[in-house]
Amino acid sequence: MALIVRRGRLPATPHTEFRFDSRFTLEEIHGSFGFSGPYSRKIHLRRYPTVQAKPPRLGDFDLTPAAPRAKLALQPYHIRSSRIPFFSDAIRGRVPLLHGPSTVVSVAKPKSSTPKDAFFRNGEKHELYYVQEGRGTLQTEYGSLPLRKGLYVVIPKGTTYQVFLETRTAFFLVIESSSLIEFPPHYLNHAGQAKLTAPIVETEIELPRLASPIDRLGRFAIDVKHDGGRITRLTLGHHPFDLVGWEGSLYPFGFHIDNHHGIAREIHTAPPMHQTFQAGAPPSSGFSICSFVPQMEGWHPKEIPAPYAHYNVDSDECMFFSNVRYGARTGIIEEGSITFHPGALPHSPHGRAAELSTASRGRKSQRLAVMLDTFFENLSITQAAYRFRDPRYPLSWHAAQLG
Ligand SMILES: [Fe+2]
Numbered sequence: 001m002a003l004i005v006r007r008g009r010l011p012a013t014p015h016t017e018f019r020f021d022s023r024f025t026l027e028e029i030h031g032s033f034g035f036s037g038p039y040s041r042k043i044h045l046r047r048y049p050t051v052q053a054k055p056p057r058l059g060d061f062d063l064t065p066a067a068p069r070a071k072l073a074l075q076p077y078h079i080r081s082s083r084i085p086f087f088s089d090a091i092r093g094r095v096p097l098l099h100g101p102s103t104v105v106s107v108a109k110p111k112s113s114t115p116k117d118a119f120f121r122n123g124e125k126h127e128l129y130y131v132q133e134g135r136g137t138l139q140t141e142y143g144s145l146p147l148r149k150g151l152y153v154v155i156p157k158g159t160t161y162q163v164f165l166e167t168r169t170a171f172f173l174v175i176e177s178s179s180l181i182e183f184p185p186h187y188l189n190h191a192g193q194a195k196l197t198a199p200i201v202e203t204e205i206e207l208p209r210l211a212s213p214i215d216r217l218g219r220f221a222i223d224v225k226h227d228g229g230r231i232t233r234l235t236l237g238h239h240p241f242d243l244v245g246w247e248g249s250l251y252p253f254g255f256h257i258d259n260h261h262g263i264a265r266e267i268h269t270a271p272p273m274h275q276t277f278q279a280g281a282p283p284s285s286g287f288s289i290c291s292f293v294p295q296m297e298g299w300h301p302k303e304i305p306a307p308y309a310h311y312n313v314d315s316d317e318c319m320f321f322s323n324v325r326y327g328a329r330t331g332i333i334e335e336g337s338i339t340f341h342p343g344a345l346p347h348s349p350h351g352r353a354a355e356l357s358t359a360s361r362g363r364k365s366q367r368l369a370v371m372l373d374t375f376f377e378n379l380s381i382t383q384a385a386y387r388f389r390d391p392r393y394p395l396s397w398h399a400a401q402l403g
Pocket of ligand 1: 310317347
């Protein structure tokens with residue numbers, strides 16, 4: 001992201017002597033693309049983050065996606081993630097559902113906060129949370145971000161964090177990517193500012209609040225995800241949230257789905273108009289994330305608001321239904337449902353949904369959904385996704401036709 005943020009205190013000139021309360025501070029660069037991409041400059045109070053107090057060891061949990069036991073025929077899936085039980089915390093309770101070489105889609109339905117003295121760091125993927133339910137705080141070395149329903153939170157690879165709940169339970173959709181997750185560059189002008197025609201504006205980006213550095217010695221565990229989901233526990237001898245200041249363009253941030261200001265068109269608007277984020281280099285690699293927010297349906301006198309049957313042969317499509325008001329599939333999907341259309345499988349409205357949608361011509365829709373379309377990356381389903389699938393889904397269009 002082009003927005004350069006500065007928090008706390010740090011020297012204006014990089015890599016120069018800077019004292020905080022008369023102590024000599026220590027500089028760290030959290031960078032991407034090998035010193036050439038977005039980065040942040042962090043100023044630690046008195047210790048480097050390299051000071052491990054105990055040897056690294058394998059963690060007591062694992063996030064490696066498990067494949068279903070049987071070899072499966074190609075089929076569309078409806079994964080009823082609302083039926084996955086609430087358990088553990090936002091990290092240990094993460095359930096991978098779909099995965100490919102550079103993308104993982106999971107849900108986490110925690111019923112507790114992460115432990116106070118244990119931290120998490122994704123060492124191999126950038127993360128995007130979408131808060132389906134619950135409130136809490138994302139506590140990171142860059143500061144804290146309040147979590148609430150409908151918020152997207154982007155957490156760069158390598159960020160150390162914890163997730164504290166204020167509600168009894170929470171429900172997060174979690175998307176991981178090997179590449180940076182950012183606003184689409186075609187929304188930005190040459191100065192890196194959102195164009196006046198873009199559905200997003202920078203002033204609605206939610207930035208972390210940095211508190212005073214924590215200057216505490218002890219044993220602080222950091223569980224690092226690497227190698228496809230294996231966890232290694234590092235132990236620092238000091239609290240990792242010890243920054244006196246930081247500046248840069250690589251940091252966690254929030255963006256509420258309501259702040260995706262939908263672009264309407266006289267005749268049905270195709271998903272690229274709903275894009276909020278991207279990862280990698282679409283359309284050659286990575287993925288696109290679209291926000292299907294409530295918006296005015298087309299007002300052409302012959303408009304059909306429901307989508308056309310479609311298949312995009314370079315994409316596997318995953319759709320998370322934040323509510324059930326998605327006309328094309330009403331009665332089939334539930335709140336929290338995930339549909340997955342892999343391998344160029346066409347999908348469409350069912351039954352009379354397209355015809356019935358003409359009644360909402362020129363009216364505001366009530367839908368709320370998050371879509372991920374990969375580019376040249378096929379995703380596989382996991383054992384958990386298979387267990388929570390709706391086995392009738394591949395025939396749901398046929399059943400609706402008969403009904
Ligand atoms: Fe689709």
